[in-house]
Amino acid sequence: MLQVSKLIPQGQGLARSMVQRAAHLELDWDIRQKSRFDAVASDERHVGVFLPRGTVVRGGDVLLTQDGSLLRVVAAPQAVLRITACPDHPAHEQAFDLMRAAYHLGNRHVPIELQPDHLKIEPDHVLADMLRAMHLTVVEVREPFEPEAGAYGAHHAATPGHGHTHNHDHG
Numbered sequence: 001m002l003q004v005s006k007l008i009p010q011g012q013g014l015a016r017s018m019v020q021r022a023a024h025l026e027l028d029w030d031i032r033q034k035s036r037f038d039a040v041a042s043d044e045r046h047v048g049v050f051l052p053r054g055t056v057v058r059g060g061d062v063l064l065t066q067d068g069s070l071l072r073v074v075a076a077p078q079a080v081l082r083i084t085a086c087p088d089h090p091a092h093e094q095a096f097d098l099m100r101a102a103y104h105l106g107n108r109h110v111p112i113e114l115q116p117d118h119l120k121i122e123p124d125h126v127l128a129d130m131l132r133a134m135h136l137t138v139v140e141v142r143e144p145f146e147p148e149a150g151a152y153g154a155h156h157a158a159t160p161g162h163g164h165t166h167n168h169d170h171g
Contacts, residue, residue, distance in 0.1 A: 001038070004049045004071065006064040007057065014070070019062055022070035028078040029111070029122070029145040032057040041071055059144055075144035081128055083119040084137045101136055111147035120145055 011019040023043040031037050035051040049063065057063075059075030083101055085094030102119055105112050110127065113120040120143065121127060128138045 001046045001048045002041075002069075003066045004047055004063040005051065005066070007051055007055060008062040008064060010058070010060045011062040011072070014062060018070060019072055022062065022072045024072040024074045025063070026074045026076040027057065028076045029147065030078075032059075032073070032075070047071065056149065059146060075146055077142040078145055079123050079140060080113075080120045080143055080145050081123055081131075082139050082141045082143070083121070083131055084117065086135045086137060089135075097134065097136060101131055101134060104130070104134075111145075113145055113147050120147075 008014060023041040023045065025039050025041055025047065027037075027039060031039070033056050035049075035053050035055040037049050039047050039049065041047055047063075047065070049057075051057070057073055059073055061073040063071040063073060065071060083098070085097040087094075089097060098117075098119060102112060102114060105119070105121060105127065108127070110121050110124075122145070123140060131138050
């Protein structure tokens with residue numbers, strides 16, 4: 001079994017062509033939030049991943065194997081609830097509806113993916129009913145899931161263009 005003990009966030013510093021040619025691991029969120037797991041790469045090699053405890057693997061990350069080869073991580077499609085605002089509400093109310101939903105989900109410590117026009121959570125019929133009661137549209141889909149790291153997690157942005165490094169302390 002090939003071993004992995006190094007993660008390169010989003011393949012930083014690597015040539016894009018090298019990353020694109022690399023074999024990949026297609027992993028769902030349940031696996032990617034573990035720091036130790038076994039998987040089979042797209043080239044059928046068996047891989048044992050041993051990262052520092054607490055490490056979360058994101059789609060787009062690159063793993064470095066013991067033999068020096070690269071493995072590109074792909075976030076696998078999985079069952080998620082896609083939450084969108086009611087299209088009958090005015091645009092400014094739709095944004096507020098999603099913000100309010102994110103607030104209530106955050107209060108319940110639910111892993112949540114935030115997008116400009118929708119939210120995603122893992123399937124939960126109780127939460128789905130709560131969100132529908134808030135006049136949101138909730139549908140189950142199969143899509144990659146990249147929840148936010150949280151305020152105390154490593155700042156490892158899940159969405160392109162989200163990973164900036166400037167300081168927001170303007171005071």
